Amino acid sequence: MTSPPALTVHQLAKSVPGGRRLFHNLDLTVAPGEIVAIMGESGIGKSTLLNLVAGLDSADAGTISIAGQALDDRQDDARTIIRRDHVGFVFQAFHILPHLTLAQNIALPLVLARADTAASLARAITMLANVGLPGRGGDYPAQLSGGELQRIAIARALIHDPALILADEPTGNLDPETAERILSLLTTQVRASSAGLVLVTHSDCAAAIADRVLVLGPTGLTPR
């Protein structure tokens, strides 16, 4: 039996308040283990597309499925459960909770899903080692650099074996050298997990790690 696509988007349409249409008839399929980069001008709707895929915003038309589970017509609560169980996130601004230890930050998706705390923390320690920060589970985020914080974010995105990872400008706040190392780490980790990765970026370097690079425009996604 073959695995369902990590992400299926069909005939998606979205307008912003005031009536301006961002996109319509947008189709996208991301296979397990595939990395897709989405580029486009500022304000074209890249982040909005990511929010729609994450179930954080509602589309005007079209369907979205994550790991075979349709988001459409589901209430916010049900979409939250799908997001919790099947999606990982990496943000430009890292968004690491300052008052939790690094291990606790990484284990957060598991504990939110009511997994066993000790097991979750043990897995977070392993993930820390995987992202190159072994033995630092008890440290706090204030002790880390930007690159290290993004490693924590990558570990958190992968800890619960999601089907899909959504990364919004993951290297936007990093210097080129650190960005390169982070992209390399992200690629390695995603490939190892066989999750699909949707990467929204302005950076050609970041887009270079993708299997496919798509450009978002008013008519939808077109290959670059």
Added chain:
Amino acid sequence: MTAAWQPPPTTAARWMVIGEWRAHPARLVIGALAIAVGVALGFAVHLVNQTALASFDRAVRTVNGAADLQIRAATPAGFAESLYPRIARTPGVAAASPVVEIVAFASASTTGTANPAPMTLLGLDVLRAAAVTPSLIGLPPDRSSPFDPDAIFLSRAALTAAKKNLGDRITLTAANTSRSFTIAGILANTGNDQAIAVIDIADAQWRFAQLGKLQRIDIRLAQGMNRAAAMAAINARLPADARLVSPENAQASSDSLSRAYRVNLEMLAMVALLTGGFLVYSAQSLSVARRRPQFALLRVLGLRPGALTVQIVLEGAIVGLIGAGLGIAIGYGLADLAVTLLGGDLGGGLLGRGEVHLDFSAPAALVFAMIGIAVAIASSLVPALEAARAKPAIALKNAGDTTDPRHRPAGWPGLVLLGLGGLAALGPPIAELPLLGYAAMALLLAGGVAAMPFLARALLAPLQNLSLPAPLDLALKRLWGAPQQAAVALCGIVASTSLMVAMAVMVSSFRGSVDDWLVQILPSDVYLHIEGAETAGLDPTAQARLAATPGVAKIRFLRQIPLRLAADRAPVILTGQPDPAASIPLIGRTIPVPAGEVAAYISEPMVWLYNLKPGDRMNLPLGGKSRPVFIAGVWRDYARQFGAITLADRDFTALTGDRTRSEAAIDTAPGTDPAKLITALRQRLGPVIGAQAMFAEPRQMRAVALSIFDRSFAITYALEAIAIVIGLVGVAATFSAQTLARTREFGMLRHIGVRRGQIMTMLAAEGALLGIIGVIAGLALGVLMSQVLIHVVNPQSFHWTMDTRIPWPLFAGLAAALTAAAAGTAALAGRRAVSADAIRAVREDW
């Protein structure tokens, strides 16, 4: 429970809550303390009240024995003893015990103190009392006869007050007669806090001028007897000057003595708790606003909105739990301190100064703890719901202020609440308590706070067009553009200021009115009061002697006796005095008295308690009959909360047959020294009455009255001060949190060239503006609320009215202090924020 309200995962919730508090322990401490103060005050006041009331109730039961029912005389003059055999033969009455009950004094010479020691003297028929009230019978230690006419039995309190031992001689004075007895034994079953003396009934009647009279009959009903039927049968046999009182009536009567005062104090304590609630609301709102992106992250990672709401409310509940636990402990300590320093009635003067034993009440502690937790939860609910409603994708990218200055805050929710408050103020009392008045206060407060965003913007709008220096302009634009945030900072200060102002206006009005009233009722130069003169006083011969004293230009004699009009109410005071219409402070219109009728002037509480008005007629149970009187007018009386009736001198004598008088108002002849006159008057009173006589000049009486007033409001002042301190702490906490949340804004301003001093000026200006708005709103709201206190709560609680007086100098000082405190606090909080590294501040994510 629906899925939306499923609790948050325990581990995540624990990590978030503990992490937040570890990072910001001061916020937890301030929130918990705010709740603790409210709970502590509420619990302490309740504990003291309950303890004092239990002690008072015990005292009443001690004097009454354990009778099923009592017949009590309407006045201390008693009723005819011929009633006793009729009652004893009533069907359903198993046993009846006749009792003489009068106030007696152990003379000062025997106590060795300056003042005579008062005690309740009971005359009992030992054989009959044994069947009804055995606890009142004294037995000699040597088992000798309890029928010895020379024997007297004292309670331990009476023995202590008289400074006597078993076997000593004691001289008691009552009804203008002094008699000596031998202390034959102790009343072992009467407790330690009531001064009681028991002698044989025949002896009491014979020695103390009570022949043929009784003050009460104690009754034990036959077993299995229908109580209502027995009461109906007894009532049918009663003369007009006797009342059948059940233990429930007695309890209601004693409860009514201090009920309004107790409820008012408890409400005041709740006010402090409410102010604490606003502080928790401020803290939680700011905490939630600051952590908006963190909550958004949790939502993105899979925390459901309902679970997020529960988590934030849970934080509030834990703050409440800690505060409540702390509050109960502090409350118990406060109660102990209050009882030691102020007495069982917290200075109210309503329950006497009996010995009070503080008892910890677990159910009451639980109730007050639950109220504290509920206030904390309610205060967290609004911010929690706001956090859950926020769109995670937007919140994640807006770490700071998401307020849109174009958004106009609505004024209608506040106006609706204010309107509802106004309507509630028009409502009648419920169970003789101003519950709707308190609801009106709460609604007005909520309305005022809800209207703050609208009001803040409205007040700042005219300043928008002024050309101001950059820091002031920035401060103004910030407050104008983010009125909701301003309102969060303001709610604590508005709540505490308005409550303080309301109380201050009420107390100032009350004190001013009492002062005016004292001047009106004390026009003479010297006043005489005979202590414990219920059963006797100045007879006509003594009156003539006093009137003839050199230096007396004019003397007016008065008589005051308690008169029981209803079984379940405290007795009213019936006064006879010359020309009452000219000497009492009448309010409103007076009605001409129809020919042949007796004019009576009733005090304000009578209007409320007995639903009477000028032109009505009422019956007074005097001299064994119902005596009709015509109510000619109403007078203001702040001395007797439970009502007073004044008759003309001749009418009083005619209706009661009592020619004795218990008070005198004396105008001195020109050039007379009041002190010398008092000495001369005392000599003319003779040793027996002279020992019970108290002389005072109006100046002293006013000073004493006002000092009693101030003592009874001491607890009120303390509660007000606490409310203000809580409000100021709230302002400090709010500014501190808001300023720290704006570190990035200050970093940006520093980047573009704004000097550190200018930022401090900006923050001080923001603080001062907020302080001014808070003071204006607090003053306006407070004066509005004071009118509810003056015209609704006070008349419904204490049954008297007063004229509004606003203490402007106090308010000017308060306004200046609050504005300066707000500006200073903001600037202090700002110092910390601007000291942060500007670059790091701009880069900071949270």
